[in-house]
Structures are given as C-alpha cells and as structure tokens.
Amino acid sequence: MLVAVLLPFILALFIPLLSKWKYKLHTGYFVTIIPVIIFIYFIRFIGAGFEPVTREYSWIPSLDMNIVFYLDGLSLLFVLLISGIGALVAYYSIFYLHKSEQLGNFYVYFLLFMGSMLGVVLSDNVFVLYSFWEFTSISSFLLIGFWNHKKASRYGALKSMLITVFGGLSLLGALVFMSNLTNTASIQGMIDQQQLILNHEYFPLILCLLLLGAFTKSAQFPFHIWLPDAMEAPTPVSAYLHSATMVKAGIYLVARYSPMLSSNDWFFIIVSTFGIITLCWGSYMAVRQTDLKGILAFSTISQLGMIMSMLGFGTKMAVFAAVFHILNHATFKGSLFMVAGIVDHETGSRDIRKLGGLMTYLPITATLAVLASFSMAGVPLPFLNGFYSKELFFDASLHLKVTPEGFKELLQMAMPYLAVFGSIFTFVYSMYFFFGTFRGKANIEELPKKPHEAPFGMLVSPIILVIGVIVIGLFPHLINEPFIAHAAHAVKGVEFEKHIKFWHGITPPLIMSLTVVVFGTILVLTRKIWQPVYRFIPGVLSMNKFYDGTVDRVERYSGKITNGYMNGSLGRYVRLILAAILVTTFAFMAVTGGFTIDTSNLADLSLPGISVAVMMVIAAVGTIITNNRITAILILGVVGYGLSMLFVLFRAPDLALTQLIIETVTVALFLLVFYHLPKLRKKEESASTRVLNIVISVGFGAMMTMIAISAHSSKWFDSIAGYFIEKSHSLGGGDNVVNVILVDFRGLDTLFEIVVLGIAAMAIFGMIRLRGNKEED
Structure with a gap:
C-alpha cells in the first residue's frame, strides 16, 4: 500500500528525464501507466467479503508516530476514483496538451497531486493526513497556475491556495485538539473514543475548525468562490480536480469523521x-x-x-x-x-x-x-x-x-x-x-x-x-x-x-x-x-468582491506597517528584535512559572573568581564608552578571555580551551578587518531613543541572566550527566566525557556543524576569488 502511494512521487522524479523524449513520445504515455497500475492493484479488493486492511510503517518512533494506512470501503471508493479517473485524465491530456507545452512541469505537478490525494484518503494518522492535505493545496496551486503567463491563471491559483490553506490551518487545530484529548493520532482510535470528544467543553470549537477545513476544500458556501477561478487551469486539470479529487477531499473528511460526529x-x-x-x-x-x-x-x-x-x-x-x-x-x-x-x-x-x-x-x-x-x-x-x-x-x-x-x-x-x-x-x-x-x-x-x-x-x-x-x-x-x-x-x-x-x-x-x-x-x-x-439577486453583492477587498486591504495595511519599521535603520531592527524576544520570553516564563532560583547546588565563591568577574564587568562597560576601535576590540577580548579563566577556575579545561580558541580567532578577525570597520562616533539620538536603548539593553541582559539561573535551578527532567559519565567508556571508547559527547553521542550535530563551517569557508573563498577577479579587470 505504501508503494502505491509513493509510485506517483517516484515517477515525478524521473519526469524531467522522460520529458526530453516528448517529441518522440508524449510524456503522458509514461504517466498514464502509474494510475493504471494503482487502479489494478486496488480493484482486487472489491467484493462482498471485503474487510478493512491496515498497514503500519515506522516513521518517527521516538514520538510514537507512524505512517498508518487504513483501507476500508470509503477509502477504497476514493482510491479507485483518484487512480481510475487519473488514468483517463492523463490519457486525455496526451491529445489536449501539445508537445510544445512545458509537459515536464505539468506531469510533475499532476503526479504530486495524485500521490497527495492517495495519501489523504488512505492515512489513518491525522498528522500524516494533514501533511498530504496541505500538499494537495500546493500541488493544485501549481496545476491551476500552469499557464502562468496568464494573469487569470495566477489569480485563480493564488485564490485557491489562500482559501484552502486557511481551511487547512483550521483543520490542523481540530486534529491537534482531538489528538490531545484522546492521546492518539489514529482516526479510528479517535472514533473509538468519540464520547470523550463529544462531551468535552471544547467540542464546539473542534467541530467548527474541522468543518471549516472541509468546507474550504470542498467549495461550500461562502468559500465556493475559489472554484470558478480555478477553471483557468488546463481542462485535464479541471476534469481531475473537480470531479474526483481536490473538491472531494472535504467530502471525504466529513464522511470519515461522520461515525463520530453525526450523533451531534x-x-x-x-x-x-x-x-x-x-x-x-x-x-x-x-x-x-x-x-x-x-x-x-x-x-x-x-x-x-x-x-x-x-x-x-x-x-x-x-x-x-x-x-x-x-x-x-x-x-x-x-x-x-x-x-x-x-x-x-x-x-x-x-x-x-x-x-x-x-x-x-x-x-x-x-x-x-x-x-x-x-x-x-x-x-x-x-x-x-x-x-x-x-x-x-x-x-x-x-x-x-x-x-x-x-x-x-x-x-x-x-x-x-x-x-x-x-x-x-x-x-x-x-x-x-x-x-x-x-x-x-x-x-x-x-x-x-x-x-x-x-x-x-x-x-x-x-x-x-x-x-x-x-x-x-x-x-x-x-x-x-x-x-x-x-x-x-x-x-x-x-x-x-x-x-x-x-x-x-x-x-x-x-x-x-x-x-x-x-x-x-x-x-x-x-x-x-x-x-x-x-x-437583483445577487446584483452588486459578491463574495468575490469581499475576497478581493480583504486581500487588497491586507496587502495595503501590511505594506504600511512594514514600511513603518523597515526604514533601513539597523539600530531600529536590532531594537525591535531584542524587544520582541524580551517581551515574549518574560511573558512565557511568567505564565509557565519559569522564574526559579535555587542556590543549593552552586559552587562556593572565591576571591579569584570574584576578581575575574569584576574585571569582565569593567571591560564590558568599557566597550560602551570607548571611542577608539582598537581599544574596543582589545577590551572585548578581555571579556572573552575572562570567561575562559572562569572555566579554568570551575574545572572545565575543555570549555576553557574552546573559549580561548574562539576568542583568539574573533580578536584576530576583528584586527584583520580593522581597516574596513567604521569609525566610532557618537550618534545624535533623541533622549527617548537613549532611554529605550538602556531599557532594552538592561532588560535583555536581565533576561539572559534569569534564563541561565532558572535553567540551572529548574529540574524538570533527570540529569543526563550520569548517563554520559557511565557510558562514555563502554559506548564511546573514551574517558574524556566532553569529547565522547561531541564525537559519538552527538556525532551528527558535530558533523553538520563541520558541514556548515565548510560551506561558509567555500563561500568566503568564492567571494575572495570574485573580488580578486574584479581587481584584475
């Protein structure tokens, strides 16, 4: 069953290659074979003695989330429609679409849509269903806008995607609610616990969100306005989307949840x-x-x-x-x-x-x-x-x-x-x-x-x-x-x-x-x-006018808002970003009880440690008040080297060594680009801006301090440190716990960090070469 769903996606990978032969053989012939195979595979289930079939495939075991396909009478009906009419539409398109068209693009979109619809009607896991559900919106957007040189096609494609994706987000809310209430992501599991959902205080909200997703997809009033504009797609697309697939997805969703909801x-x-x-x-x-x-x-x-x-x-x-x-x-x-x-x-x-x-x-x-x-x-x-x-x-x-x-x-x-x-x-x-x-x-x-x-x-x-x-x-x-x-x-x-x-x-x-x-x-x-x-009826009234007006107002007002803060001032951008982080973090910590201070497990204060800390504070303040670039760079280095000294005092030599290397490289880089650094000069700012800068700076520093203290003080989970100490030699083959964590336990993280650094190095090398070529020219 998994192979049947994946077949359209697999063939879509080879369409660019097959489309190169379109002047010898129309690409549609290759595409027609796939739905025919799927149709033949599933038609064998038709019969008086048919019983539902379940297939489960591992996906994300750590989250207890698997791909589960469930074939019963309802999903079989839709699968045969999707594959059967899909085969007829693919064959019809051979004679409708000329070889001069961008057939490669068309059939890739077509196969992606077909595979997505098969995934929707066969998925028993609601999150897998939702993934396919949104993919149908994206692939139908590409199909409807296939003739993108026409303004009407672009308008219809965007309209269909905005409305159906809006409904899709509502559907996701309903699925998350039901999954949390029933402690399962299985549709059949939810139906088995229907009374738990029907009797819950949030049921009216769940029902509205679920039906909103279904109504937008199946073009129910007043969300029907996207479907006529989708007619700008090539006729094979219209025949497929609006007879057996896209618009039937909402119908399928309501039918699938009817055993649970119809009693209400x-x-x-x-x-x-x-x-x-x-x-x-x-x-x-x-x-x-x-x-x-x-x-x-x-x-x-x-x-x-x-x-x-x-x-x-x-x-x-x-x-x-x-x-x-x-x-x-x-x-x-x-x-x-x-x-x-x-x-x-x-x-x-x-x-x-x-x-x-x-x-x-x-x-x-x-x-x-x-x-x-x-x-x-x-x-x-x-x-x-x-x-x-x-x-x-x-x-x-x-x-x-x-x-x-x-x-x-x-x-x-x-x-x-x-x-x-x-x-x-x-x-x-x-x-x-x-x-x-x-x-x-x-x-x-x-x-x-x-x-x-x-x-x-x-x-x-x-x-x-x-x-x-x-x-x-x-x-x-x-x-x-x-x-x-x-x-x-x-x-x-x-x-x-x-x-x-x-x-x-x-x-x-x-x-x-x-x-x-x-x-x-x-x-x-x-x-x-x-x-x-x-x-007179409808006269001048039109849901299309409401849609167009809404989209126009959203674009206009969002443009005004964006132009209000996107004025080219880096200072303003930094203030907005830090203020947003500050407000949301403090609010989240206040709501979740994140402000926790526990001093029972702290190291004793020592004179060397206090001295280094005071030195770092003085250096940090010095970076603010100095007007000399070299002085600012060196003082900033004092802060970093001071942190390395604290690591040494608290017996973390590996961290100290890492910090020393980073700080040395940072100072060296600053000195290398010293010539290109702007001259430090006091900027004329209003009193309100200076006060705002002080408030955000102090607040952000306080926030980071509280996060560090609360993270250390909060013990929501058992510490994993004991596991690493115990297993570093037997599983990692080393006694340096930090090295074993980086190389073995978190080897993939380290690998990707190295990849990122390698990509950055190649980018820098390319920029240097480009600059060198320009200078030669």
Missing part, C-alpha cells in the same frame, strides 16, 4: 444547512455563466452541496445516497469537463454565446454530452445513473430523523422544498449546457476555428466515463453490494442491504423528480424572460 445535533444543523445552501446557490448561479467551464464549475459547487447536505442528514438512506452520488458525480462530471475541453480545443472558444449547433460538426461529442448532462440533471431514465442517487436524495430529505424543536424542526420541514428548488436549477443548467452548445443555430463565422470532431484518442476517456454512466444506470446492483455498500458502511457503521432499482411505483421522490423536470423545462424555455433577475 450541531453536526446536522451546520453541515445540512451549508450543504443545501451551496446546492441552491451553486445551481442558481450556474445558469448565469457564459463560459462552459464556468457553468460546470458552479454545477460542481451545487453537486458538492448536495452530497454534503446528505452527509449532514446522517440517516442510513442519506449516507448511502451520498456515497452513491460521489461515484455518479465523478462519471458524468468528468466526462462533461472533457467535452468542454473538446469544444474549446476544436472551436477555439468556450463562450456559449458564440456556440450552438455543434451537434452537426461534433456528433460523437454531442452524444456524450447529452447522456452526461441528462444524468447530471437527474432525468428519470433507467440508463442514467444520476437519477438513482437524485431520487435517493429526495427520499432522504423526506425522512430526516431529528428532534422536532426550534431551528431543527424548521430545517427538517424546509429541506425537501430546498432540495427540489436546487434540483430545478440543476436541471436548467444541465439543459443550458447541452442545448446552448450543441443545438440551435450554428455561429461558425464567430468561432476562431472551424469545428470538426475531435481525434479518437481525445474521445476515449469521456466515452469510458459515459459508458460508466450507462452501465451503473442499467445494472446498479453490480456495484451495490460489492462496492457502494462497503463505503456506506464505513461512514454509517451499519450494514446496508439497500436494493437499487429504477421503478418503485408512484412515490413522493418520483413526484419530486417529475416536478423538477416540469418546472425545469418551463424555466429553460422562458430563460430569457426571467434572466434579468440576476441583476
């Missing part, structure tokens, strides 16, 4: 409310778009809201419908994105106002589009998988099981009506996408390119996905018991025996579906009449 009323209220609002708003706004990928972007938002609301319902039927629709959505939405890419590739435009009548020119593409869009609309036809999960959604909205009180009762009553409202506009934008593109009058003269059918290689991937739409629609039982039931069981924790079939008689869900078709058809036919409503 606030989980139902928050998740269902935001989910149904996202469904209604996304479907409503999709009809407003004129860009094909823009329509699909808002359709994705609405579909994600639908799945999220079903997870919020928490009933057995709702969970089954949610899991089923995750699969269905991946099939029809992935194919529709590829259809949009074909239209763009073959006509040079995605503007639906310029398109129309393309069925004559792209008959195969139009056939794929009609099947996928009608499935997305939930049209009641037995060979379209979208209808099955849409009907289950309606059924689940009618059978909510919540305590009938207050807002929950109102939400329960409103849910079926909101479900129908959102689905009506889902029908409208589905018909709008198909008929606006492939039917009507052809405007060939307005298109940049004369349209013609795409090459067969570009059609293969959407054909396979549409075949999936039809096969699941005709034979839903083939994927029910061996596949979907296991995924639903992982979310709900109960056995599922749901029988999926097309005809259940004249039932309320069927009536709701027919209502959607009737009212949706009316709205489609009268769209030009009611289209002006968008001038």
Whole structure:
C-alpha cells in the first residue's frame, strides 16, 4: 500500500528525464501507466467479503508516530476514483496538451497531486493526513497556475491556495485538539473514543475548525468562490480536480469523521444547512455563466452541496445516497469537463454565446454530452445513473430523523422544498449546457476555428466515463453490494442491504423528480424572460468582491506597517528584535512559572573568581564608552578571555580551551578587518531613543541572566550527566566525557556543524576569488 502511494512521487522524479523524449513520445504515455497500475492493484479488493486492511510503517518512533494506512470501503471508493479517473485524465491530456507545452512541469505537478490525494484518503494518522492535505493545496496551486503567463491563471491559483490553506490551518487545530484529548493520532482510535470528544467543553470549537477545513476544500458556501477561478487551469486539470479529487477531499473528511460526529445535533444543523445552501446557490448561479467551464464549475459547487447536505442528514438512506452520488458525480462530471475541453480545443472558444449547433460538426461529442448532462440533471431514465442517487436524495430529505424543536424542526420541514428548488436549477443548467452548445443555430463565422470532431484518442476517456454512466444506470446492483455498500458502511457503521432499482411505483421522490423536470423545462424555455433577475439577486453583492477587498486591504495595511519599521535603520531592527524576544520570553516564563532560583547546588565563591568577574564587568562597560576601535576590540577580548579563566577556575579545561580558541580567532578577525570597520562616533539620538536603548539593553541582559539561573535551578527532567559519565567508556571508547559527547553521542550535530563551517569557508573563498577577479579587470 505504501508503494502505491509513493509510485506517483517516484515517477515525478524521473519526469524531467522522460520529458526530453516528448517529441518522440508524449510524456503522458509514461504517466498514464502509474494510475493504471494503482487502479489494478486496488480493484482486487472489491467484493462482498471485503474487510478493512491496515498497514503500519515506522516513521518517527521516538514520538510514537507512524505512517498508518487504513483501507476500508470509503477509502477504497476514493482510491479507485483518484487512480481510475487519473488514468483517463492523463490519457486525455496526451491529445489536449501539445508537445510544445512545458509537459515536464505539468506531469510533475499532476503526479504530486495524485500521490497527495492517495495519501489523504488512505492515512489513518491525522498528522500524516494533514501533511498530504496541505500538499494537495500546493500541488493544485501549481496545476491551476500552469499557464502562468496568464494573469487569470495566477489569480485563480493564488485564490485557491489562500482559501484552502486557511481551511487547512483550521483543520490542523481540530486534529491537534482531538489528538490531545484522546492521546492518539489514529482516526479510528479517535472514533473509538468519540464520547470523550463529544462531551468535552471544547467540542464546539473542534467541530467548527474541522468543518471549516472541509468546507474550504470542498467549495461550500461562502468559500465556493475559489472554484470558478480555478477553471483557468488546463481542462485535464479541471476534469481531475473537480470531479474526483481536490473538491472531494472535504467530502471525504466529513464522511470519515461522520461515525463520530453525526450523533451531534450541531453536526446536522451546520453541515445540512451549508450543504443545501451551496446546492441552491451553486445551481442558481450556474445558469448565469457564459463560459462552459464556468457553468460546470458552479454545477460542481451545487453537486458538492448536495452530497454534503446528505452527509449532514446522517440517516442510513442519506449516507448511502451520498456515497452513491460521489461515484455518479465523478462519471458524468468528468466526462462533461472533457467535452468542454473538446469544444474549446476544436472551436477555439468556450463562450456559449458564440456556440450552438455543434451537434452537426461534433456528433460523437454531442452524444456524450447529452447522456452526461441528462444524468447530471437527474432525468428519470433507467440508463442514467444520476437519477438513482437524485431520487435517493429526495427520499432522504423526506425522512430526516431529528428532534422536532426550534431551528431543527424548521430545517427538517424546509429541506425537501430546498432540495427540489436546487434540483430545478440543476436541471436548467444541465439543459443550458447541452442545448446552448450543441443545438440551435450554428455561429461558425464567430468561432476562431472551424469545428470538426475531435481525434479518437481525445474521445476515449469521456466515452469510458459515459459508458460508466450507462452501465451503473442499467445494472446498479453490480456495484451495490460489492462496492457502494462497503463505503456506506464505513461512514454509517451499519450494514446496508439497500436494493437499487429504477421503478418503485408512484412515490413522493418520483413526484419530486417529475416536478423538477416540469418546472425545469418551463424555466429553460422562458430563460430569457426571467434572466434579468440576476441583476437583483445577487446584483452588486459578491463574495468575490469581499475576497478581493480583504486581500487588497491586507496587502495595503501590511505594506504600511512594514514600511513603518523597515526604514533601513539597523539600530531600529536590532531594537525591535531584542524587544520582541524580551517581551515574549518574560511573558512565557511568567505564565509557565519559569522564574526559579535555587542556590543549593552552586559552587562556593572565591576571591579569584570574584576578581575575574569584576574585571569582565569593567571591560564590558568599557566597550560602551570607548571611542577608539582598537581599544574596543582589545577590551572585548578581555571579556572573552575572562570567561575562559572562569572555566579554568570551575574545572572545565575543555570549555576553557574552546573559549580561548574562539576568542583568539574573533580578536584576530576583528584586527584583520580593522581597516574596513567604521569609525566610532557618537550618534545624535533623541533622549527617548537613549532611554529605550538602556531599557532594552538592561532588560535583555536581565533576561539572559534569569534564563541561565532558572535553567540551572529548574529540574524538570533527570540529569543526563550520569548517563554520559557511565557510558562514555563502554559506548564511546573514551574517558574524556566532553569529547565522547561531541564525537559519538552527538556525532551528527558535530558533523553538520563541520558541514556548515565548510560551506561558509567555500563561500568566503568564492567571494575572495570574485573580488580578486574584479581587481584584475
């Protein structure tokens, strides 16, 4: 299992080499092999007798932190979507991306993203999950901004990363809270101790932080605004990110924690409310778009809201419908994105106002589009998988099981009506996408390119996905018991025996579906009449304006703050740094009880020691008041050599010798660069600045003194000195304990210190050579 996750990362290392052959063989062929291998490996787990599989690999044993992969029905569903659709997208990209593109960069980003998503859905350790979670944000940022010469691509990439990383930090807070409360980093371990979390006073905060991470990733209202701008990515990226991977990560997170959270009323209220609002708003706004990928972007938002609301319902039927629709959505939405890419590739435009009548020119593409869009609309036809999960959604909205009180009762009553409202506009934008593109009058003269059918290689991937739409629609039982039931069981924790079939008689869900078709058809036919409503709702209001305004204000105010202290004054920089260290250190010590003074274990004072200390104090003060550079250097040396004498008096000859060497080198270096040192002169400073300097200097000195005293006086842990004394000869082969510590016990530290010194020496040598070359020139 670990190899399967690492395969994309391993191949990514070789892509720069493989991309050099792109003019002989497209790099995409090499990339397609990896998800195919992963898909074949995991598909063998499908079956009625499937049981969860756990694999544990050592990572940081000292912290009891290991990489744990957990494969159950839910993670298997996502792994197969990530690898299966990943293979189709990689193959599709071969014909979509020309060899002149920066294919090396594209496929590196693509593989990093694929590996990160596999890590997210397979990780049982929350900190491993979070690491992969943030890596998906970074790699998707690179994919969305692949065409970085376009301003819109850079804007969309930055927007997606800012919003999702903000949610990721919130998620980290929730994971840390739960890990500390349960004393485990395992998701399954947390679920086993769910009552400890549910009954804790911090549970509301944990729930909000967790859902914030999920909502931002899965583009739930009001965080949905990043997804339409992400459409600036190449179409293969859009098809992959928004059908099976990136936006499904938040859905996965909510589903994974549902066994623990779904019993809480606030989980139902928050998740269902935001989910149904996202469904209604996304479907409503999709009809407003004129860009094909823009329509699909808002359709994705609405579909994600639908799945999220079903997870919020928490009933057995709702969970089954949610899991089923995750699969269905991946099939029809992935194919529709590829259809949009074909239209763009073959006509040079995605503007639906310029398109129309393309069925004559792209008959195969139009056939794929009609099947996928009608499935997305939930049209009641037995060979379209979208209808099955849409009907289950309606059924689940009618059978909510919540305590009938207050807002929950109102939400329960409103849910079926909101479900129908959102689905009506889902029908409208589905018909709008198909008929606006492939039917009507052809405007060939307005298109940049004369349209013609795409090459067969570009059609293969959407054909396979549409075949999936039809096969699941005709034979839903083939994927029910061996596949979907296991995924639903992982979310709900109960056995599922749901029988999926097309005809259940004249039932309320069927009536709701027919209502959607009737009212949706009316709205489609009268769209030009009611289209002006968008001038009022949303009108001038926009979450994008709020985002842009927030980012603009943050940049403006942060610039003013930065310009306020970054004025080129080294003195000011030093004062700010020392003041910050002083305040934070003293505050931390005060809060944690760090001020400890214990004189019971101190050496006796002696006249030589006192004399040396007084000499060092006088020398230190002398460095401040002297105006002569040589005098300052020599007096500073007195302080260092005095410290060496103290080491001798306290019987630490090794430290004394080290200090002598350091001080000698320091004084020698000062004298070597003496010519370049600035002349010491009194600087004209205001009285307030001098007082501030005195306060910071005295305070910082007092702080270092207190740290030294408190560190010596505080005995939070047993001293390790006895261990070093006892083991230095037997383990290190030496009786000089300090040398054994440096060479053996802390050998890696010493090695890296030597490496740092070596790098510094080479840098100095290079600077000297450069200066010598300039002088010769």
